[in-house]
Amino acid sequence: MADLGNPKHTIEIIQKYQFAFQKKFGQNFLIDTHVLDKIISAAGITKEDCVLEIGPGIGTMTQYLAEHAGRVVAVEIDTNLLPILDETLKGYDNVTVINNDILKLDINKLVDEYNGGRPIKVVANLPYYITTPIIMGLFEGDVPIDNVTVMVQKEVADRMQVGPGSKDYGALSLAVQYYAEPYIVANVPPNCFIPRPNVGSAVIRLTRYKEPPVKVEDPKLMFKLVRASFNQRRKTLQNGLNNSPDIPYTKEQIVEAIESLQVSPSVRGEALTLEQFARLSNYFTENA
Numbered sequence: 001m002a003d004l005g006n007p008k009h010t011i012e013i014i015q016k017y018q019f020a021f022q023k024k025f026g027q028n029f030l031i032d033t034h035v036l037d038k039i040i041s042a043a044g045i046t047k048e049d050c051v052l053e054i055g056p057g058i059g060t061m062t063q064y065l066a067e068h069a070g071r072v073v074a075v076e077i078d079t080n081l082l083p084i085l086d087e088t089l090k091g092y093d094n095v096t097v098i099n100n101d102i103l104k105l106d107i108n109k110l111v112d113e114y115n116g117g118r119p120i121k122v123v124a125n126l127p128y129y130i131t132t133p134i135i136m137g138l139f140e141g142d143v144p145i146d147n148v149t150v151m152v153q154k155e156v157a158d159r160m161q162v163g164p165g166s167k168d169y170g171a172l173s174l175a176v177q178y179y180a181e182p183y184i185v186a187n188v189p190p191n192c193f194i195p196r197p198n199v200g201s202a203v204i205r206l207t208r209y210k211e212p213p214v215k216v217e218d219p220k221l222m223f224k225l226v227r228a229s230f231n232q233r234r235k236t237l238q239n240g241l242n243n244s245p246d247i248p249y250t251k252e253q254i255v256e257a258i259e260s261l262q263v264s265p266s267v268r269g270e271a272l273t274l275e276q277f278a279r280l281s282n283y284f285t286e287n288a
């Protein structure tokens with residue numbers, strides 16, 4: 001029976017193992033059963049599903065996932081949590097814990113191994129420092145995914161949904177909007193965690209599109225253009241692309257491609273919509 005969502009049990013386990021929280025791993029453990037229920041239901045977890053959980057902590061959400069999913073693969077970096085997970089997940093035979101850094105794992109290989117290459121669901125209460133690389137990595141790495149339901153800082157959830165004109169608009173916004181439909185499941189205040197974080201959090205579900213909202217011939221090229229533009233966001237798009245070692249085009253080709261968008265030659269990359277980045281990228285694919 002899942003029993004850890006209750007703060008009393010979480011504190012008992014932490015004291016029993018004299019667990020020391022590591023700030024560098026973004027360890028804030030969830031202690032609110034309503035939020036846990038909402039995550040399971042928003043992700044639409046059924047016994048047909050294989051779920052990848054990133055950072056199980058002491059196993060709070062893992063217990064819920066194990067009760068609803070067919071299989072759970074949980075990847076945890078902190079070795080000190082392994083004996084705790086042994087105890088809290090003892091009753092579940094459909095959970096595999098892998099002690100590793102998720103950023104170093106080949107997730108496509110995991111999906112092959114544990115789900116025969118069929119799409120998985122990803123659920124996580126993500127540490128702040130890996131939010132952007134993990135989400136961009138999952139989508140850009142073409143990992144077969146149904147949906148990703150994650151707890152992130154409220155500000156990051158907002159960043160995923162904004163367009164040009166916001167200071168928060170960036171590569172993460174464009175990646176999320178190209179690959180998935182975002183939906184805010186819940187706003188979660190600091191008192192739902194031990195220890196309390198300094199900022200509010202939100203659960204966001206990203207449902208992977210079967211067909212992205214814009215047609216891009218070479219998505220890898222589009223995201224190279226996006227990165228080059230936002231790496232130097234105070235520069236014009238033209239200079240940003242020109243100065244980037246990842247963009248193999250001449251100054252003339254870059255000028256021509258920007259002209260094809262019928263925008264000012266001094267436009268900044270941060271002013272371009274997803275649709276304009278798509279057109280820019282397709283122009284290079286077709287003409288350069």
Ligand code: SAM
Binds near residue numbers: 026030056057076081
């Ligand atoms: N899922 C638990 C919960 O909701 O209570 C814990 C969430 S806590 C915010 C983040 C977890 O991710 C911690 O257990 C932390 O040790 C783990 N973690 C941090 N960096 C990681 C990484 N690179 N790879 C795998 N796990 C990581």
